Amino acid sequence: MPETLPDNSVGLVTPKTQTFETPLALDCGRTLPRFELIYETYGELNPARDNAVLVCHALSGDHHAAGYHSLSDRKPGWWEAAIGPGKPLDTNRFFIVAPNNLGGCKGSTGPASINPETGRPYGADFPIVTVRDWVRSQALLADALGIAQWAAVVGGSLGGMQVMQWAIDLPERLRHAVVIAAAPKLSAQNIAFNEVARQAIMSDPDFHAGHFYEHGTVPRRGLMLARMLGHITYLSDSAMREKFGRELREGRLNFGFDVEFQVESYLRYQGQSFVDRFDANTYLLMTKALDYFDPAAEFDHDLAAAFRRAQARFLVISFTSDWRFSPERSREIVRALLDADRAVSYAEIEATQGHDAFLLPIPQYMKVLGSYMRGVAAERAS
Amino acid sequence: MPETLPDNSVGLVTPKTQTFETPLALDCGRTLPRFELIYETYGELNPARDNAVLVCHALSGDHHAAGYHSLSDRKPGWWEAAIGPGKPLDTNRFFIVAPNNLGGCKGSTGPASINPETGRPYGADFPIVTVRDWVRSQALLADALGIAQWAAVVGGSLGGMQVMQWAIDLPERLRHAVVIAAAPKLSAQNIAFNEVARQAIMSDPDFHAGHFYEHGTVPRRGLMLARMLGHITYLSDSAMREKFGRELREGRLNFGFDVEFQVESYLRYQGQSFVDRFDANTYLLMTKALDYFDPAAEFDHDLAAAFRRAQARFLVISFTSDWRFSPERSREIVRALLDADRAVSYAEIEATQGHDAFLLPIPQYMKVLGSYMRGVAAERAS
Numbered sequence: 001m002p003e004t005l006p007d008n009s010v011g012l013v014t015p016k017t018q019t020f021e022t023p024l025a026l027d028c029g030r031t032l033p034r035f036e037l038i039y040e041t042y043g044e045l046n047p048a049r050d051n052a053v054l055v056c057h058a059l060s061g062d063h064h065a066a067g068y069h070s071l072s073d074r075k076p077g078w079w080e081a082a083i084g085p086g087k088p089l090d091t092n093r094f095f096i097v098a099p100n101n102l103g104g105c106k107g108s109t110g111p112a113s114i115n116p117e118t119g120r121p122y123g124a125d126f127p128i129v130t131v132r133d134w135v136r137s138q139a140l141l142a143d144a145l146g147i148a149q150w151a152a153v154v155g156g157s158l159g160g161m162q163v164m165q166w167a168i169d170l171p172e173r174l175r176h177a178v179v180i181a182a183a184p185k186l187s188a189q190n191i192a193f194n195e196v197a198r199q200a201i202m203s204d205p206d207f208h209a210g211h212f213y214e215h216g217t218v219p220r221r222g223l224m225l226a227r228m229l230g231h232i233t234y235l236s237d238s239a240m241r242e243k244f245g246r247e248l249r250e251g252r253l254n255f256g257f258d259v260e261f262q263v264e265s266y267l268r269y270q271g272q273s274f275v276d277r278f279d280a281n282t283y284l285l286m287t288k289a290l291d292y293f294d295p296a297a298e299f300d301h302d303l304a305a306a307f308r309r310a311q312a313r314f315l316v317i318s319f320t321s322d323w324r325f326s327p328e329r330s331r332e333i334v335r336a337l338l339d340a341d342r343a344v345s346y347a348e349i350e351a352t353q354g355h356d357a358f359l360l361p362i363p364q365y366m367k368v369l370g371s372y373m374r375g376v377a378a379e380r381a382s
Numbered sequence: 383m384p385e386t387l388p389d390n391s392v393g394l395v396t397p398k399t400q401t402f403e404t405p406l407a408l409d410c411g412r413t414l415p416r417f418e419l420i421y422e423t424y425g426e427l428n429p430a431r432d433n434a435v436l437v438c439h440a441l442s443g444d445h446h447a448a449g450y451h452s453l454s455d456r457k458p459g460w461w462e463a464a465i466g467p468g469k470p471l472d473t474n475r476f477f478i479v480a481p482n483n484l485g486g487c488k489g490s491t492g493p494a495s496i497n498p499e500t501g502r503p504y505g506a507d508f509p510i511v512t513v514r515d516w517v518r519s520q521a522l523l524a525d526a527l528g529i530a531q532w533a534a535v536v537g538g539s540l541g542g543m544q545v546m547q548w549a550i551d552l553p554e555r556l557r558h559a560v561v562i563a564a565a566p567k568l569s570a571q572n573i574a575f576n577e578v579a580r581q582a583i584m585s586d587p588d589f590h591a592g593h594f595y596e597h598g599t600v601p602r603r604g605l606m607l608a609r610m611l612g613h614i615t616y617l618s619d620s621a622m623r624e625k626f627g628r629e630l631r632e633g634r635l636n637f638g639f640d641v642e643f644q645v646e647s648y649l650r651y652q653g654q655s656f657v658d659r660f661d662a663n664t665y666l667l668m669t670k671a672l673d674y675f676d677p678a679a680e681f682d683h684d685l686a687a688a689f690r691r692a693q694a695r696f697l698v699i700s701f702t703s704d705w706r707f708s709p710e711r712s713r714e715i716v717r718a719l720l721d722a723d724r725a726v727s728y729a730e731i732e733a734t735q736g737h738d739a740f741l742l743p744i745p746q747y748m749k750v751l752g753s754y755m756r757g758v759a760a761e762r763a764s
Binding site for chain 1: 409506510567570573578582585606611613614617619622625626627635639650670673674676
C-alpha cells in the first residue's frame, strides 16, 4: 500500500459503466439482448478527439489497467508499467480507454450476470464470445465515447489478437495497431493446454455444468489447476530456474506430498489466490476465444489477404524467452503484414521472463513502446 | 491383433515374479518388510552369465517391454521397437531383464498391494521410493537371477535416470550405461508440471487421501488430467502441429465445450484410456521419484564428482525436438562424464516427435543404439 501514490501513476481511478440497450448479434449466431461494459479511462480526450488509445486485455486481465482504486490498494492496475504520465502510454498525451471484455467477471456483462430472459445468472448459458465479438462491442463503446478513430489500439497476448482483429474488421477506426506477444492463431499445443485447463474446471464436481452460482459452490480445485498450468506457460524455463531453481522450502526432502520445492509453493499460491478473484465460466470463455481466433480463416487461410484490409500502421513486439507465443509467431504476423504491403515495425526484446514479459517494465521494451507512441502522438490525425 | 506374430518379435512372453522376504531399507527412512518384483526376460542367459541387459522403464512403463502376452493382444510391449531378434537389444545375443519398479501398479509391490502390517492396501501409506531405491531393489533381482554384472543397463527418460544411478551406486555391476532422453535432475519447470499433475489427482474428491481402493472409487478425473498434461510435454509443438494442426473434428466450430479440435479429442482419449490401466498412487510416486532424482546432490552438487565413481562406459542419446528433457540436458550429462574422465559416446538424433521419440523406431536412433549394443556384445566380460 503506497502511503502517497507515485508521481508517475495515474493515481486514484474510478471505473465507469456503459449500458447498451440495442441487441448485439454474436458470431455464434446468438444475440445478447442488452449488455454493459465496465471501463476505466486515464488522461484527457483532446478537443479534436484524436488522441484516444484503446488498451485490450489478455486472458485474466480486466479494465483496471493502471492506477489505484483506493489508497489501501496493495497493487496498481495490471499495466501500471506502461500507462501513466511520462510512461510509454503517456497520459499527458493520450486518452486511454481500458474496458473489461464481454463475458468477463469484473463488471462487464458475463456469465455471472442476470440473464434477462430467465431472471437467473447466465452461467454456462452465456454465449461463447469471439475476438471479433469483442471488437464489435468495443466499437460500440468508442461510439458512445465519441471516438471515431483510435490513435492506436494496443494489447498483449489475447489483447494483441484483439488489436489485429480491429485492424482487419474496422480499418478506418484506428491509425496504429500495437500487437505484443501475440500469435496469428493458436498452435495445437496452445489449444491442448487450454483444453486441459477447461477439463480441470468442467470435471470439478463443484462446477455443476456451469451453474455453480445457483448451487452456492465454486469450482475452486479446477480453476486453481487451470491457473497453475497457465502460470507454467507464462514463465520461461529459465525464468523458473532463476526464480526457484530446485530450492526446497524447508531445506530438505520430506518424503511426502506437501509442498517441498519453492516452485510448488509459488504455483499453489498463484492458483489459490486466483480463485478468489476470477470466475470459472469466464476462464472457459477466454480460452475458447483464444482457440477460435484465426483471422486468416475467412481469407482462405491467407493471413496477408486478411491484413490487406488493414489501414493501420503496425508495431509488433515479441520476447525471446516467450514459449507460449514465441517470437516465431510474431514473425509470422510481420511477414504477412509485409506480404500485404502494410507498414510494420518489429522489435524482438531480449528477455528472460517468458510470456509474462509483456506485463513487465523491461527497459528495452518500454523504450521501444514509448518511442513508437511518441511518434503516434506527434503525428496529426489523418 | 497379429494373426501370427512378427518374426522379429520375441513372441509370446510370460511375466515372472520374484519375492524378497528380507526387509528393504528405503531412502525415506522406512523399511518394506517384504516385496515382490514382477519382470519379463527375453533371450537366454549365456553360460558365462555375462550377456544380461537390464531395461529400466519410465513413468508409465512396466515390465512388459517386448512381445505379446497372448495372440489376442492388440499391442506388443512398450519397447518392441528396440527389443527382439536382430533388433538393437538383440535377443539372439542378450538376455534382457525388464522389471516393473517398486511402487508400480502392474504386479510389483506398490500402493495397491496389501500392507502386511494392516492387512489392507497400502494406498497413500506406501513409502515414497527413490531412483536409488529402485536400483537397490533391481540389484536384489540381479542377485536372485545370478547376474553379478550387467553387460548394460539401458533406459529412457526416468529409465535413463535409473541407469545413471546404477553407474554411480553400483559401479562394478554394469559394463555399459545407456542413458536416453534423460536429464541429470528435473528443472523447476519439470517439477511444476509434476506438481500440477499431483494436485489434479490429490484434489479429486474420489482420491480420498490416497485410500480410494477402500472407498471403491478411482480418482478418474484427476488421473485423466495428469495424463493429458503429461502428453503435452511428451509431444513437441511441431509433432502436435503435424499430427493435429488446427483440424476440427466436425469441420466447423460448434460454439460449445464439447470436443472441437482433433487435439482435444486425442488428449481426452489418451487421458480416459490411461485411467483404466494405471494407478493414481503409483503416478504420484513416479512423479516424486523424478522430482527427487539429483545424484549430484550428495557430491556437493558436482555431477562430475558423482560420475567419478562410475566405471561403466556410457552412451547418451537425446532428440532434437524433446523439450521435456532437451538435448541441452543430455549435454550436461556428457560434459560431466567428460570432466570425470569417463568414456562416453553422445548422439543427438534429429527427430520431430518430442520426448516420445525415445519409444519410437526412428531409423537413425535404432542404428546408433544397435551399433553400440553390437559392440557391447562383441567384447568379452572384463
